[in-house]
Amino acid sequence: MRKIIVLNQKGGVGKTTTVANLGACLVELGRRVLLVDVDPQANLSLHFGHDMQRDEPSLYSLLRDEHSLEEVIRPTTVDGLRIIPSSPDMAGVSVEFAGRSDRLFVLRKVLQQVPTDLDYIVMDSPPSLGLLTVNAMCAAQEVFIPLQTEFFALQGVGKLLRTVRLVSQQANKPLRITGVIASMYDSRTCLAQEILSDIRKHFGSRVFKTLVRKNIRLAEAPGFGRPITQYDETCNGTADYRALAAEVLAMEAPAAQPWQPARAQALQTPASGPQTQEPEPQARTPETHRPGPEHEHRILRPFNGVDNVGPREQRFQNRSQGPGRPDERGGDAQCSAAASS
Ligand SMILES: Nc1ncnc2c1ncn2[C@@H]1O[C@H](COP(=O)(O)OP(=O)(O)O)[C@@H](O)[C@H]1O
Numbered sequence: 001m002r003k004i005i006v007l008n009q010k011g012g013v014g015k016t017t018t019v020a021n022l023g024a025c026l027v028e029l030g031r032r033v034l035l036v037d038v039d040p041q042a043n044l045s046l047h048f049g050h051d052m053q054r055d056e057p058s059l060y061s062l063l064r065d066e067h068s069l070e071e072v073i074r075p076t077t078v079d080g081l082r083i084i085p086s087s088p089d090m091a092g093v094s095v096e097f098a099g100r101s102d103r104l105f106v107l108r109k110v111l112q113q114v115p116t117d118l119d120y121i122v123m124d125s126p127p128s129l130g131l132l133t134v135n136a137m138c139a140a141q142e143v144f145i146p147l148q149t150e151f152f153a154l155q156g157v158g159k160l161l162r163t164v165r166l167v168s169q170q171a172n173k174p175l176r177i178t179g180v181i182a183s184m185y186d187s188r189t190c191l192a193q194e195i196l197s198d199i200r201k202h203f204g205s206r207v208f209k210t211l212v213r214k215n216i217r218l219a220e221a222p223g224f225g226r227p228i229t230q231y232d233e234t235c236n237g238t239a240d241y242r243a244l245a246a247e248v249l250a251m252e253a254p255a256a257q258p259w260q261p262a263r264a265q266a267l268q269t270p271a272s273g274p275q276t277q278e279p280e281p282q283a284r285t286p287e288t289h290r291p292g293p294e295h296e297h298r299i300l301r302p303f304n305g306v307d308n309v310g311p312r313e314q315r316f317q318n319r320s321q322g323p324g325r326p327d328e329r330g331g332d333a334q335c336s337a338a339a340s341s
């Protein structure tokens, strides 16, 4: 069973969206998945239509031993995808559990009781590095970090890496960063391409090849209590999360994936020994952010396996046939034009 925490102390980077839709896509690929909403804001729970009231069975009452695992696990609209919902009471956990000697391991302990026939536990985390987040880090083996491909993407990542390292050294040795997800990618902007280069420079092969593009359908789906696959099967969001899930699955059999040796190695690394020191990423600053040759980057087809970022001629042809949704159009033309001007 793989236990993954989707982690970034910044809000709005795509953690919840990733947990919900990656989970649904893993189920499509035949895996049994349990999602755990560790965020008191309960966005993941709401995404699946669970608006928990105080005193209802939730992760909070599970952590307090008031309800059993069977009582708190809820179904979703996807067969095979279940969730332990959060509740507003979770906000008090940090204070409530502060005096407990096992305060870092309360979540790990309750998740040890989950049925062994599950393939994945995927945890959504709050936008902080507080006690709840550390509990989720102690219950996980793998960390996926979503990074928004925008100017401040790498700001704060140093602190995030230090925290993962600390937890790995002192509380949960197997914990490793095994995936970095470039989220809300907009191929039409030069900046997104530059930030993506920075992310790849720092994290190397741990960056998933799949880029999760900006797609308004992803923002709409939670309002319907469904993952993107059930909301709009044909949109980019569905294609991207399906591609991401396929990559995540491919990590299960590293030997069969010679094109991802570093990531496979991270998974195979024995649980002993402290994590090696990682250099901290250099965030772009206004001083270092200068238009450079990266402006000439072009996104080559196929894009996440979707054939909508074609040659320039084809894109112009498509545009002359009428407007599409901006986020559904291929488009590095503006960037290339900017570079050549
Ligand atoms: N790829 C995307 N394209 C467009 N909107 C997105 C995308 N990913 C997330 N969003 C939207 O951005 C907002 C923040 O995303 P969310 O997953 O809640 O971030 P976090 O959990 O890190 O705070 C939400 O409104 C969500 O619907």
Ligand SMILES: [Mg+2]
Binding pocket: 012, 015, 016, 017, 039, 043, 044, 124, 125
């Ligand atoms: Mg969230």
